[in-house]
Amino acid sequence: MSRSVHDAPLPELLMPQTQLQRDARELARHYEGVFSPQTVERVVFESYASLRRTARVTAHLPSIARRFATDRLKALAQAEGAVAKDVPEVLFICVQNSGRSQMAAALMAHRSEGRVHVRSAGSLPGSGIDENCAAVMAEMGLDLGKEYPKPLTDDVVAAADVVISMGCGDACAVYPGKRYLDWDVSDPAGQDLDRVRSIRDDIDARVRGALPEIVAMTPSDAPGLTASHGADGGVGSS
Known part of the structure; x- marks a missing residue:
């Protein structure tokens, strides 16, 4: 039956x-x-x-x-x-959280040497980390093996001092007083290793450029409070 x-x-x-x-x-x-x-x-x-x-x-x-x-x-x-926050919080967002935002989070964590806490998420998370992204990060000694695509939630946006998006459109909730950046970074999905290396290096250069200003921020430790810090070409207030 x-x-x-x-x-x-x-x-x-x-x-x-x-x-x-x-x-x-x-x-x-x-x-x-x-x-x-x-x-x-x-x-x-x-x-x-x-x-x-x-x-x-x-x-x-x-x-x-x-x-x-x-x-x-x-x-x-x-x-x-x-x-309370000991260091500034940065949230990277892309669509699937399987490539760009994962590489950016790993690079920011690596370059900041503990001076920044990093999270990443996706507006439409994929099913796993992009293999070529994992491979080119491994070339730098950075292991994405334990990472996984995470859906974007309001709580991680609310906790962030800086939100950096890479192609996720308007999926991110906007909170007054937060800092928002939109990095025009190519999608590594379906690209060969050389192209993904180029994307990794582009992200790394952006991370290096943004890091000094982010490190200098005072992390928010209460609702609605964020540091007032901005510079031309740097982190701007929404």
């Missing part, structure tokens, strides 16, 4: 409930007094569901979802002023 469509399991029932709930409880203890357990659980399950939509392989997805949820909760706590 064939099953009807109504007998199919609901998408949420396909989630590894036990592990996600355990992760949510542990994160709730970490953020006790900052977020309610219900808020933490919602972020954990939302993070898993959003990653599952595009993941090619789901075997390690719960642990990746925990990493994503952990970063989102930290970003939300920073945006709400519950956690």
Whole structure:
């Protein structure tokens, strides 16, 4: 006897409930007094569901979802002023978060030597890191093997002091007082290694150019507060 469509399991029932709930409880203890357990659980399950939509392989997805949820909760706590920032926060955005924004984040983290905290996201995240992008970054000793495409969420935008987009159009939420840059960088998808190297070097030059001004910023440590810092050709206020 064939099953009807109504007998199919609901998408949420396909989630590894036990592990996600355990992760949510542990994160709730970490953020006790900052977020309610219900808020933490919602972020954990939302993070898993959003990653599952595009993941090619789901075997390690719960642990990746925990990493994503952990970063989102930290970003939300920073945006709400519950956690102070030690260094400026930079968010790189492209469409799939599988190439340009991943390379930019790795290069900014590398060049800043801990003086900047970097995140990246995609307006329509892909299913994995572009192989040629990973290869050309490995040539510089930078490993993208543990990275993964992440969907763009309001919490990471709200936590950022500088938002740098690369071809994602109007997908990024705009928050008053933040700094926005739009880098006209070619899409490496489908390009050969030489072309991807050229794109990497273009991004690296832009990172080097922007870094001194970003490092000089005072990170915001309360909602709605960002450093007032700008220069011609540098980071501008929206």
